[in-house]
Structures are given as structure tokens and as C-alpha cells.
Amino acid sequence: MARIPQIQELVQSEYTKKDLEALFDISDNTVITTLKACGLSTSVRQYTIEEIRERFFPARQMFDAGKSSTEIADFFSMKSAEMQEEHGDVSGAEKEAEFADLIEDQMVAAVYDYAYERAGQVVPIVRSILLDALKDRILDEDRNIRGQRVREIARRWRAKTYLNGSSEEIEGVEPPEESG
The missing domain is CATH 1.20.5 (Single alpha-helices involved in coiled-coils or other helix-helix interfaces)
Incomplete structure (x- = not known):
């Protein structure tokens, strides 16, 4: 089972896919699957600490709780829609x-x-x-x-x-x- 680090362990300002592999102790395919599920682009070289804290970290927790990629993607798309409504769309x-x-x-x-x-x-x-x-x-x-x-x-x-x-x-x- 993959390791979920403590949120305090997220100290860097930006993370690469390799950093995420090491930090969460998961494979590169699992990093890609998680990025897709939480709505982050897989073509980006580095991710901000906010993206990791607000999207990647919760997505990994949901995977560990038994949620599917589709359920996680639906969750983040609803969350994104709510945020757009709150902030006046885009x-x-x-x-x-x-x-x-x-x-x-x-x-x-x-x-x-x-x-x-x-x-x-x-x-x-x-x-x-x-x-x-x-x-x-x-x-x-x-x-x-x-x-x-x-x-x-x-x-x-x-x-x-x-x-x-x-x-x-x-x-x-x-x-x-x-x-x-």
C-alpha cells in the first residue's frame, strides 16, 4: 500500500512527478493516474505546493479509501464547478x-x-x-x-x-x- 505523507512533509514549493513518486512511494503510472483523476495536466513538468495540497494529496487519500478514478474525477470536477460559481466562473x-x-x-x-x-x-x-x-x-x-x-x-x-x-x-x- 502506498504511503500517504503528512501534509507537513510537503515543504518544497514545486514538485516533479519523480518527487511525487518518492514522496508517496508510488509508481510513475500511479502518479499519472492520480494526476488525471484530480484534474491536473500530465504534461506539466512541475506542480505547485497548492496543487499538491488541494488536489493530489486528497486524491491519494481517496484512492487509499477505495475510491475509483471515476469517482475521484467526478469529485474534483464538482469541486471545480463550485469554485467557479463562488469566484464568478473563470x-x-x-x-x-x-x-x-x-x-x-x-x-x-x-x-x-x-x-x-x-x-x-x-x-x-x-x-x-x-x-x-x-x-x-x-x-x-x-x-x-x-x-x-x-x-x-x-x-x-x-x-x-x-x-x-x-x-x-x-x-x-x-x-x-x-x-x-
């Missing part, structure tokens, strides 16, 4: 933190919804802009290619014309008649 800081979390969640959801809606409106416009730009680019390239071909043909033709002093005849072009 503290102002806790209310503010809960309210801030709620507002933050709502803001994130609203921004996401707005962005999603705007994206739906922008996609057709972007599609139209991209298609117009692509069409213009294709036409520019086509004009550029045609322009290069025309310039190349013109260069070859000018090189073979009689105007440049060439004596070569160009197919399909009649040489000018000489006057004399």
Missing part, C-alpha cells in the same frame, strides 16, 4: 484568453473564406489575361518570323536586281530596255 484573464482564441480562430476562418472567394473571382480574369497575352505573343512572333522572311527575300532580290548594277536576270522579272 478569471478575467482566462476569459480574455478564451475570447482572444475564439476571435483569432474566427479571423483566420474569415480571411480564408475571403481569399477563397476572391480567388474564385480572379481566376477567370487571370485566365482571360493570360490567353490575351499568349495570343499577342504568338502574333508578335508570327509577325517577327514573317518580317524576317520578307527581309531575307528582299535582301536576296535587291542583290540580284539591275538597280544594283547586277547583270543577272531574275526569274519572272523582265530586264529594263536600254534606250539609246
Whole structure:
């Protein structure tokens, strides 16, 4: 059977799970079970002397008296509800933190919804802009290619014309008649 220390033995200001194991002479699993039953977080590294005196210590006494984890959890949840009623529910800081979390969640959801809606409106416009730009680019390239071909043909033709002093005849072009 686990040892229940005298309340006067609780002299430290904070206790770890290992401290609780040693002080109450119980296993680490029993410490975890007790913490859960009395409503304390198991992810905390240290517990205050108040938490040990007001929750852990009475929970260990209840376990030793034969109470189940469920009975102990119910006891502490009722005790917590009574304390909230006496003290005006939760503290102002806790209310503010809960309210801030709620507002933050709502803001994130609203921004996401707005962005999603705007994206739906922008996609057709972007599609139209991209298609117009692509069409213009294709036409520019086509004009550029045609322009290069025309310039190349013109260069070859000018090189073979009689105007440049060439004596070569160009197919399909009649040489000018000489006057004399």
C-alpha cells in the first residue's frame, strides 16, 4: 500500500512527478493516474505546493479509501464547478484568453473564406489575361518570323536586281530596255 505523507512533509514549493513518486512511494503510472483523476495536466513538468495540497494529496487519500478514478474525477470536477460559481466562473484573464482564441480562430476562418472567394473571382480574369497575352505573343512572333522572311527575300532580290548594277536576270522579272 502506498504511503500517504503528512501534509507537513510537503515543504518544497514545486514538485516533479519523480518527487511525487518518492514522496508517496508510488509508481510513475500511479502518479499519472492520480494526476488525471484530480484534474491536473500530465504534461506539466512541475506542480505547485497548492496543487499538491488541494488536489493530489486528497486524491491519494481517496484512492487509499477505495475510491475509483471515476469517482475521484467526478469529485474534483464538482469541486471545480463550485469554485467557479463562488469566484464568478473563470478569471478575467482566462476569459480574455478564451475570447482572444475564439476571435483569432474566427479571423483566420474569415480571411480564408475571403481569399477563397476572391480567388474564385480572379481566376477567370487571370485566365482571360493570360490567353490575351499568349495570343499577342504568338502574333508578335508570327509577325517577327514573317518580317524576317520578307527581309531575307528582299535582301536576296535587291542583290540580284539591275538597280544594283547586277547583270543577272531574275526569274519572272523582265530586264529594263536600254534606250539609246
